[in-house]
Amino acid sequence: MDDNARPHRANIVDECLQSQDITRMDWPAYAPDLNPIEHVWDMLGRRIAARQPSPTCLPELRRTLVDEWV
Numbered sequence: 001m002d003d004n005a006r007p008h009r010a011n012i013v014d015e016c017l018q019s020q021d022i023t024r025m026d027w028p029a030y031a032p033d034l035n036p037i038e039h040v041w042d043m044l045g046r047r048i049a050a051r052q053p054s055p056t057c058l059p060e061l062r063r064t065l066v067d068e069w070v
Contacts, residue, residue, distance in 0.1 A: 044065060044069065047068045048061070048064055048065065048068060051064060
């Protein structure tokens with residue numbers, strides 16, 4: 001399965017899939033309801049946005065993301 005992104009449609013990828021006799025399944029591009037990780041990113045984004053005070057630098061954001069993930 002792939003989402004028709006250019007890296008997924010590169011000739012080398014097609015050749016590799018064919019050499020392994022893997023049949024490609026079509027996957028609609030931009031279908032967040034079909035991609036579970038989109039729900040995870042949405043939840044993390046909402047939780048980070050609700051934090052008071054908000055993270056103000058990259059290391060703080062990184063720590064906050066890890067805290068929310070746990």
